Amino acid sequence: MDGEDLANNDREEITHEEKEIAHEEFLEQNDSDEFLDEFGCSVCLLVAVQPTSLTCGHTFCRICLAKWYLTSKKKQCPLCGQAYQGHPQINIHIKNMSARLYPKQMKEREKLLELSLEDKTILQRFDKEILNKRPDRKTVGAFCLGITLTLLVFTSAYLTWFWQFSDIHSFTAKPVQFWKPSDVKDWLDDLSWTTEYIHNDIQNNIDGNILLAMDELSLLQHFNVSEPLYQKALLSAISKLKEQGVKMPSTLWEYTADDMNTS
Ligand SMILES: [Zn+2]
Ligand SMILES: [Zn+2]
Structure with a gap:
């Protein structure tokens, strides 16, 4: 009985080990450039670390986005130039997928980021400045112009209606x-x-x-x-x-x- 149990346990351990190895191999195989288009950063062309997605849909390393912002002082996508609003957050979905598809690269990059005091300072400055940034004059100007145009359209539509359908005026x-x-x-x-x-x-x-x-x-x-x-x-x-x-x-x-x- 004892001998049989031991043999069964051994077999289970082996299958468990085999599974682990197969999983590692699977991950290793996938640690390739195959999905880099989806999970790569368009600025540094590596797997995006702390991937941050913008309203246009493009994703960058948070540190790359921070450097881009601190250089240009514009809340714009580095790839397509579209303006983004608010405070962009790390895309958890892409982060988890990257960690599964590129475990080595992700671990390495996160470690480097953790060790770099300069990068940490840049990220802090980015978060601080972007939270305090007021909408620039152009945006405010466009907003006011939009309101004025809307009012004009409504006024002329009202006057047209008034003259055509209202009989109270002589x-x-x-x-x-x-x-x-x-x-x-x-x-x-x-x-x-x-x-x-x-x-x-x-x-x-x-x-x-x-x-x-x-x-x-x-x-x-x-x-x-x-x-x-x-x-x-x-x-x-x-x-x-x-x-x-x-x-x-x-x-x-x-x-x-x-x-x-x-x-
Ligand atoms: Zn990057
Ligand atoms: Zn974009």
Whole structure:
């Protein structure tokens, strides 16, 4: 019985040892350049020690990144130049994978880093400076510009909506481009002398933009104005509209309406 147990134990020990050796061999085989693209640092071209990933996805040794930052004083990726925000941290996932794939190189590099007082100082300076670094002027400028542009877009969108869909303003203060056919009709009625020449049913589809683009021929076509004198008068009224962009109030009622709208 005892002899059998011993033999079994021996066999187990051997298989355990064999496993260990196989594992070591496996790791040794993999301690190659095969995955260096993924786990290597693009600055020193070695397996990244304390691998630190940036927002662009590139990974570097923390010490390489620190040296790069302290030289350039810019929070930029050394490889693609993309700016990064905040305080980049060691990528634990890549660190663990590198430790498994490149055990020798990683141990060696970590040991060297641990022994170098200069590197330690550089890393401390990097951490300290990057935590205290305020966003540079360019970033602040771009941020302000972004806000201004957004406000402008919203304001113009609101005004477009306001002029197109809101009826609370009298057409006297409304830019001619936004005139509806009813505004054009009001404007024509306002000219008083046109009523006997222009028929209501013809004016229905003429909006502000069409009105501004009119010439003698279209006056004849759309408003049936053939009399040269009236054509001239109407064209000069239209060109006045073009100049002013809006219809200036001409009656007391329009002045009052305009005043109420602007106040
Ligand atoms: Zn490196
Ligand atoms: Zn990058």
